[in-house]
Amino acid sequence: xxxxxxxxxxxxxxxxxxxxxxxxxxxxxxxxxxxxxxxxxxxxxxxxxxxxxxxxxxxxxxxxxxxxxxxxxxxxxxxxxxxxxxxxxxxxxxxxxxxxxxxxxxxxxxxxxxxxxxxxxxxxxxxxxxxxxxxxxxxxxxxxxxxxxxxxxxxxxxxxxxxxxxxxxxxxxxxxxxxxxxxxxxxxxxxxxxxxxxxxxxxxxxxxxxxxxxxxxxxxxxxxxxxxxxxxxxxxxxxxxxxxxxxxxxxxxxxxxxxxxxxxxxxxxxxxxxxxxxxxxxxxxxxxxxxxxxxxxxxxxxxxxxxxxxxxxxxxxxxxxxxxxxxxxxxxxxxxxxxxxxxxxxxxxxxxxxxxxxxxxxxxxxxxxxxxxxxxxxxxxxxxxxxxxxxxxxxxxxxxxxxxxxxxxxxxxxxxxxxxxxxxxxxxxxxxxxxxxxxxxxxxxxxxxxxxxxxxxxxxxxxxxxxxxxxxxxxxxxxxxxxxxxxxxxxxxxxxxx
Numbered sequence: 001x002x003x004x005x006x007x008x009x010x011x012x013x014x015x016x017x018x019x020x021x022x023x024x025x026x027x028x029x030x031x032x033x034x035x036x037x038x039x040x041x042x043x044x045x046x047x048x049x050x051x052x053x054x055x056x057x058x059x060x061x062x063x064x065x066x067x068x069x070x071x072x073x074x075x076x077x078x079x080x081x082x083x084x085x086x087x088x089x090x091x092x093x094x095x096x097x098x099x100x101x102x103x104x105x106x107x108x109x110x111x112x113x114x115x116x117x118x119x120x121x122x123x124x125x126x127x128x129x130x131x132x133x134x135x136x137x138x139x140x141x142x143x144x145x146x147x148x149x150x151x152x153x154x155x156x157x158x159x160x161x162x163x164x165x166x167x168x169x170x171x172x173x174x175x176x177x178x179x180x181x182x183x184x185x186x187x188x189x190x191x192x193x194x195x196x197x198x199x200x201x202x203x204x205x206x207x208x209x210x211x212x213x214x215x216x217x218x219x220x221x222x223x224x225x226x227x228x229x230x231x232x233x234x235x236x237x238x239x240x241x242x243x244x245x246x247x248x249x250x251x252x253x254x255x256x257x258x259x260x261x262x263x264x265x266x267x268x269x270x271x272x273x274x275x276x277x278x279x280x281x282x283x284x285x286x287x288x289x290x291x292x293x294x295x296x297x298x299x300x301x302x303x304x305x306x307x308x309x310x311x312x313x314x315x316x317x318x319x320x321x322x323x324x325x326x327x328x329x330x331x332x333x334x335x336x337x338x339x340x341x342x343x344x345x346x347x348x349x350x351x352x353x354x355x356x357x358x359x360x361x362x363x364x365x366x367x368x369x370x371x372x373x374x375x376x377x378x379x380x381x382x383x384x385x386x387x388x389x390x391x392x393x394x395x396x397x398x399x400x401x402x403x404x405x406x407x408x409x410x411x412x413x414x415x416x417x418x419x420x421x422x423x424x425x426x427x428x429x430x431x432x433x434x435x436x437x438x439x440x441x442x443x444x445x446x447x448x449x450x451x452x453x454x455x456x457x458x459x460x461x462x463x464x465x466x467x468x469x470x471x472x473x474x475x476x477x478x479x480x481x482x483x484x485x486x487x488x489x490x491x492x493x494x495x496x497x498x
Contacts, residue, residue, distance in 0.1 A: 032163045032189045033155065034130045034431065037148065039170025039197075039419060040137035040280065044102050045117040057101040057114045088265050095270055104138060104277040107306040126155050137171060140279035140310045141198075142317070145178035152187050163189040165431045169419035170359075173198035174283035174314070180328045181317045190333035190431055195356060195417055199321060199363040200286030202355075206348025208276065208285050208293030210267060218346035221373050223414075272297055282311045286363065287318050322404055325366065329405060335430050336405055337423070338364035340398055341414035343373055354397065358417040365411065366404035371397045389439065393447045394461040400438075400446060407437040413449040413459060423448070424456040 043059040046052035056062065078086035102114050116136040125131055133151060135144045152164060164187055168176040173196025180191075206212060275281050276297050285293050294311070298304045317324070328334055339356035346352075354361040354370035361370050369384055371377045376396035383392050385401035392399050393411065403409045412423065422428060426444045430436050438446035448456040 031129075032165055033128075033159070033161055034165040034167065035133050035152070035155075036130060037133045037135065037166065037168045037172040037175060038137075039172050042134045042137065043116075043119070044114050044136060044138075045119070047113045047115040047117055049113040054117070057112065058099070084262050085265070088262060088269070091266075092269050095274060099274045102138060103274055104279075106277060106303045108140065108277060108279045108310050110138070120151065121154065126158060131155070135172070135175065138278040138280055141174035141178045141283050141314050142182070142310075143279075144172075144175045145182055148175060148179055149183045149187075156187070163187055165190045167192045167194055167427065168196060169194040170417065171197050171280055171283065174280075174318075177321055177324060178314065178317055180324050181320070185328060185331040188332045190335070191328065192335040192337065192427065192430070193325075193364075193366075194337045194419055195339060195359055195364050196336075197284050197359055197363070198318070199366065200289070201284050201344070201359045201363060202286070202350055202353065203344045203348055203358060203360075204281065204284035205286050205289040205293065206350070207271065208282075209289060209296045210263065211348050212263065212266070213347070213349060215343075215346040215349055215351035217373075218343035218351035221352060222343055222346060267297075277307065279307070279310050279314070283314060283318070287315065287321075290315055322366070325404060329408070333430070333436065334405060334408055335436070336364075336366060336403070336409040337412070338368065338409065339412045339415040339417070340368075340370065340393075341373075342416065356415060356417040361398065361411075365398075365400065365409050367402050368409070368411075369399040369402045391446065394459045398447070407439070409446070410438060410444065411447050412456060413447065415450050421454050424454070426456070 041060050043061065044057045046055050046057050074090045075087050078084075078090065101112060103111050105111050116134055120126075120131070120133045120135075133148060135147055155161060155164075166176065166188060168191065173193045176191060176193065176196070177198045282290075282293070290311075294308065298308065325334065338359075338361050340354040340361040342355055342357050344351035344353060344355045344360065345357050352373055354368075354373065356364070362368055377392070377399070381392075381396070381399075383390070383399045383401040385391075385406070387401060387406065389401075389407070391401040391403075391406050393413075395413070398411060400406050400409055400411065410423070410426065424443075429441060429444060433440065438444075442458065445458045447459040449459050450456050
């Protein structure tokens, strides 16, 4: 997953480069198989493509990241001559080589005969206690929900199991939503939405509405932990100083005056034909941004009519998301995991929100109230829903009382968008425990932080001195915000005049 995150971030940056203690209480019920439905970017193979049958069409695990080096060299060479069109040419050619074999047409259908190849049906997979299910991540979530249901029925027939524990990570959360709507709960013992995108992400809302640009606040406040796959310890303090001084904002304002034609090329030659013809990426767009995204990207062109029919079917389900999940929680165990403490990748306006780089915390948690990135709730703040429990994080950045399922929603601090972990045994405990909540086990409270790779510990409450320090810091940040506004005022006025 670290490689997948790295590739995702590199792809996004290239597109805009021109500008404890308590023992668990086990249920004692039968142990059912666990099926892990992965999010995306995994292996796809040629399926009945003449001369290529069974060969790999796309696989991030086999990808050598050093292949990015020649591209970066070409981009730097183009930068020296201020050849922005040359940069777009380099990025376009590279991404078409990477994604071209698995691209989809205007109907949302694979151009080449490429699919997941039903690789997860292998006997050595379905015989395991934990079964992987790598569906064709490009497809419409409703179509993948149907494929998942057939796979589960196949396992029932082969193994005689009655139910399953299902864990859906990232983009596969949309598949879970469609599954719950269309196939119900009979085969389910528990389900987990793990950093799910089923309610969307502001990052893709910005991409879809053509709002890509560097968000200097998010860039300046991008404080990745040392255990991250992306190591920026030396650069981060510099970025923060440049942001707080307003110099980063000035740079972006000046760049935006001439970025229009370049942005059009990025969309027409890369983003629309390679990304937004894949139905899955539309499930990343929040419901309130869906119609605006269709207008911005497809512009009512009739050649996309069949694609839009697919997209609209999932949108109808997504509009009922809260109702679907709430009803599911009456029949099966439902767990939700989200991360916070990081911004979104700083490539769209409004990226400086609580997130895990790719998904907003508010969306992944299904409704948490979030403080600004580095400005905790004030000392007079009280949680919005008084249910007799404290749902405010020890660092006072999250209020989980407004979540759809506040008792079954867990948070990880500064955990980038990665899915290859069980949160120090949390998932095992969750599966074995009757009606688990965030208050049942001191090892797995509502808020944890990652102290070293894949090791999560309970977050401790800040001391009074730390709270005072946070308050003084917040005052200083407000003063800096006023300074940046005054600094950028002339450029804003110039932009309106142009």
